[in-house]
Amino acid sequence: MAPNNLGMRSKCTALRALVTASAILLGGTVALAEDLDSTSMITGTATYRERIALPPGAVLEVTLEDISRADAPALVIGQTRIESPGSPPFQFSITFDPARVQVRHRYAVRARITLDDQLLFTTDTVQPVLGESDRTSVDLILRRAGAGATAVTPPAKAAPSEPARRIRGAYSYLADAGFFTDCRSGQRLPVAQEGDNAALEAAYLSARRQPGAAVLAIVDGRFEMRLPMEGDQPQPTLVIERFVEVRPGGCETASDASLENTYWKLVQLDGAPVEVFERQREAHLILQPAQRRITGSGGCNRFQGSYRLEANKLSFGQVAATLMACTHGMEQERKFLDALARVGRWAVTGERLELFDASGAPLAQFDSVYLR
Helix, strand or coil: CCHHHHHHHHHHHHHHHHHHHHHHHCCCCCCCCCCCCCCEEEEEEEEECCCCCCCCCCEEEEEEEECCCCCCCCEEEEEEEEECCCCCCEEEEEEECHHHCCCCCCEEEEEEEEECCEEEEECCCCCEEECCCCECEEEEEEEECCECECCCCCCCCCCCCCCCEEEEEEEEEECCEEEEEECCCCCEEEECCCCCHHHHHHHHHHHCCCCCCCEEEEEEEEEEEECCCCCCCCEEEEEEEEEEEEECCCHHHCCCCCCCCCEEEEEEECCEECCCCCCCCCCEEEEECCCCEEEEECCCCEEEEEEEEECCEEEECCCEECCCCCCCCHHHHHHHHHHHHCCCEEEEECCEEEEECCCCCEEEEEEEECCC
16 A cells, blocks of 8 residues: 555544444444455535525536546546535545555546536536545535526526537547547537547547547537536537547548448438438438439338439439328428439538539538448
């Protein structure tokens, strides 16, 4: 055991001895499942400055983390979760394995309060423990997310600015935070620590050439307005629904998806977003070059037909569709099939296909989908 953790071990030993003695005085017996030195403990309090009560269902989460590596996620070595913690100050204790503590590493305690996965309060400063600080007790002051409101109320779920779609961008991870630069728009966005983000982080750490270097990442995700960890103004944030792959390099290495042999999901029709109705397929098309055949679905009915392709010119022959009648989506399907009959040109940029009429007027937009 490292010398700077002797005090911590002594406190735990004394605590266990007190529990054992109390049990004997009460006529009971104590069976310790672990050796006296097998676990250690961080204790403390957490509070915030506002004189307001937490709503029912709030959750306090406190974690003990190894923050030694700036280019990698913090390693959680202990945590506690308190549901409906009551009124501040909140007392907490975190049990952890001292064998995971290394003398030269840096450790910190972090806390946050959430309600339905939405952030209410969080610590915004590093509170060192263990290591060189030799601290085993901390008093945390949490900062309110979105300061300026007059009361803590259950936050509304953030409405996505658009449906999930295939996105390519330059991704990097540094100082416990991931950032994604959209190849199409050039916009740099923070990445939400939810959904399939963990898979992206793991792939990045394996593929990067050096700490902080960007890789080309392909994900299915959406943009939402979220409050940042620091600051009180919502900002566009990338929420990853499904990680697809990473490749060496950044946006400069990106290539466009292929027009043919790609599953193209319809996302916009005549300038309006496309709906996917319950118990229906998503509207899509696939161009199969071997037979110069188009197959797909309008949502309710499947269709197939022929196509002619010459450079950036594209046209479809007569399309035959099944004759099912669905409660919803028939008008959208009709517009989709009518648009296919008017297609004259095409263009693929990244993972998006755009179809135009012969004059260049836009008809429909599609996103490529990597089938599971």
